[in-house]
Amino acid sequence: MVCALGDSRADILAAWLAGLSVLPVPPSWLDSAIPAFGVLTELPVIPTHLKQYDCRNNRLLLSALDQIESSVGTAIAHYGAGRIGVVVGTSTSGIAEGETAVQALKASGSMPASYRYKQQELGGAAEFLAAHLDIRGPAYTVSTTCSSSANALASARRLLRLGVCDAVLVGGADSLCLTTLEGFAALGAISKTRCNPFSKNRDGTMIGEGAALFLMTREPGAIALLGVGASADAYHISAPRPDGSCATLAMQAALDDARIKPEQIDYINLHGTATWQNDAMENRAVGRLFGGDTPCSSSKPSTGHCLGAAGALEAGLCWLLLSDLNPANRLPPHQWDGEPDPDMVRLNLVGLENQGPKPLQYCLSNSFSFGGNNVSLLIGHP
Structure with missing residues (x-):
């Protein structure tokens, strides 16, 4: 994992549990005045023979891969390169490099010699990882905006269940770019102050960037993807269905898939964008299914909304809560101003006194997209 909180699992978890968040600032590598949660740690260099894939998005993926590359190598040796798949979720790919190239075209009349369309092609994310690791199983990218990498995890599980692959390198990445920042600003979805989910004073989200990768297999393990639920509102191109009924369907489907009851869930990572409509919808959906007892919080005040990477990144945060890196069973605090919306039902938003009452067994993570x-x-x- 890599995000605004850091580039190691231990550092990211410690910062998240402590309720720390970096101050969003305009990214220095973009010509934009819009604050965002950028990754400030140094990113790896793309190998020379793969320069056609050289973009910030793929460097974020490479940073995440570095943390598990030995495990991936072991899987390749065990199963064979043809039995390993790659599924990546992204919504931006390397569009920032495309923006820079177009600016050069406008200024000089020609594209930079270093520019390659593969840098910004959505499919390039999975192609890059497959080429870098010489993996020869299915390799493809999923792009469904904010649920992209959650859908990628669901796709990876299908490849395993169908017997197409024996292991899948799966996750997501998104990098900051002008298209995203200016686009969300045009929608009026960027906060003028702070990301303040579920508050009566919420006025929008903050965009972030990052990457998370898993090695998924059928082998028994300490932590598993037990349930997947999906639904489609088809209500509006950007706004959610206000009553939250389709979001409820997705959560219920995940519970049914895992054969788990709502009261067994120990923690919910809320989509929690701090936009007016999305929070109201999710509040209705979670309240309808879980009531006001299940501990929950949004991680976006700490990481920003990482869009195509959000599903994998937030699943990764849940993985960290369940791992041996969290022996005290602590839960991450919900960061907001503490002023509830009177039109919302009460949810059990985690406070700073966040040690879990018992060992954590099940976490649910929501990704609700355009x-x-x-x-x-x-x-x-399991």
Whole structure:
């Protein structure tokens, strides 16, 4: 994992549990005044023979891969390169490099010699990882905006269940670019102050960037993807269905898939964008299914909304909660101003006194996207 909180699992978890968040600032590598949660750690260099894939998005993927590359190598040696798949979720790919190239074209009349269309092609994310690792199984990219990498995890599980692959390198990445920042600003979805989910004072989200990768297999393990639920509102191109009914369907489907009851869930990572409509919809959906007892919080005040990477990144955060890196069973605090919206039902938003009452077994992570593309992932100890 790599995000605004850091580039190691231990550092990211420690910062998240402590309620720390970096101050979003305009990214220095973009000509934009819009604050965002950028990754400030140094990113790896793309190998020379793969320069056609050289973009910030793929460097984020490479940073995440570095943390598990030995495990991937072991899987390749065990199963064979043809039995390993790659599924990546992204919504931006290397569009920032395309923006820079177009600016050079306008200024000089020609594209930079270093520019390659593969840098910004959506499919390039999975192609890059497959080429870098010489993996020869299925390799493809999923792009459903904010649920992209949650859908990628669901796709990876299908490849395993169908017997197409024996292991899948799966996750997501998104990098900051002008198209995203200016686009969300045009929608009026960027906060003028802070990301303040579920508050009566919420006024929008903050965009972030990052990457998370998993090695998924059928082998028994301490932590598993136990349930996947998906639904589609088809209500509006960007706004969610207000009553939250389709989001409820996705969460219920994940519970049914895992054969888990709502009261067994120990923690919910809320989509929690701090936009007016999305928070109201998710509040209705979670309240309808879980009531006000299940601990929950949004990680976006700490990481920003990482769009195509959000599903994998937030599933990764849940994985960290369940891992031996969290022996005290602590839960991440919900960062907001503490002023509830009187039109919302009460949820159990985690406070700073966040030690879990018992060992954590099941976490649910929500990703709700444009067009009402909803995905809920249930991760736990099998």
